[in-house]
Amino acid sequence: MSAIHPTAIVDPAAQFAGDVSIGPYAVIGPHVAIGARTTVGAHCVIEGHTTIGEDNRIFQFASLGAAPQDKKYAGEPTRLVIGHRNTIREFCTFNTGTAQDRGETVIGDDNWIMAYVHIAHDCVVGSQTILANNATLAGHVHVGDWAIIGGLTGVHQFSRIGAHAMAGFASHVSQDVPPFMMVDGNPLAVRGLNTEGLRRRGFSPQRVAGLKQAYRLLYRQGLTLEAAVTAMQEAGQAHPEAVQDIALLRDFVAASRRGIAR
Template identity: 65%
Template structure:
């Protein structure tokens, strides 16, 4: 049975799993599904075609599933999908997608999303991500797994942030940020490798060495991007344990459409 506060308004068509809690004065719309163990705080609005997984925690005044802030939106039944075990703090806003993209905004699992974060239409946020207070993601932004975005940072539409990357506070990110790289500033500039984060995630010495070599090729040898790609590809032979990390970097660089932070 769900635990619904008497002041909450939950549409009869909404699907609530076992042990879902809906707090005081919250509103849940008819096209919403919330899986077991999720807690929704007071004064939240969950609307649109929204699917929410297990064991999430929504704090007060969160508004998710609202229409995209896109003038082209014409009422299409686009979606928002949120995974499992996310913590979503006060006053966050997540919008549904648009038909100009895949029609869905996705948030993965085990994310820590602090207060006043905005996730715009068609964003894809991976898993184990930290978005600090007041981070603003514009439309179509892709955020890889294990990314950390510093407080009050803004990310331009269509920008991609690679896995394990990190930005400092108040960063304005207008180009793609490759995996493993740390950046800060307005506009953002690269400032090294997220080595401490990688160590905490169990990266071996050989993998860390490969990451350092990839950063060196991109930022410290004066190479063109094509030259850097070739040098990075050669690391597979000298660092076989890091082959997946090299492939991650190369696939990111290949998919980049806005150019990378350099």
């Protein structure tokens, strides 16, 4: 049975799996679905067409599923989709999508999202990410798996942050951040490969060595982006343990539309 505090306002049309907990004075709208064992803290507001998976912890005063902060939004039934086992701390704001893009904002699994984080319309956040306090994602931002975004960091609309990348405290991210890189500052600058993060996630020395070679091609040898992409193809062949990692980096750079942080 779900545990719903008597002061919570829950629309009868909302859908709950077993063992959901709804705290005092929370407000749950009619188009909300919440998976098993998820806890919703006091004074949270969950509205819009919002689907939340299992085993999430949503702390007090979060606002999830509100209309996007986009002047073109005209009330379309866009969505917010949140996966499993996420921690969502106090005062977070996640908006639904817009009809001009994918129509949904998506957050994956096992993310650690700290207080006051804003995730705007049509963002796609992968799994196992960390978004520190006051990190702010503008509309249409994509964040890859295992990425870390430091506190007070702002990410410009349509920017992408690649898998295993790390943006430091109070950074201004207005271009794409390639996978595996560490960046910070305003203006943003690449500080190196996220070596320590990769080691903590179990990357072998051989994989790290291959990525170091790809990093040097991209940032240290004065090559154009086109030449670096071509050279990384050869680096992948020379480092078979890292071939998939280098391919991920190479494809990300080749697909960039905003340009990459350099």
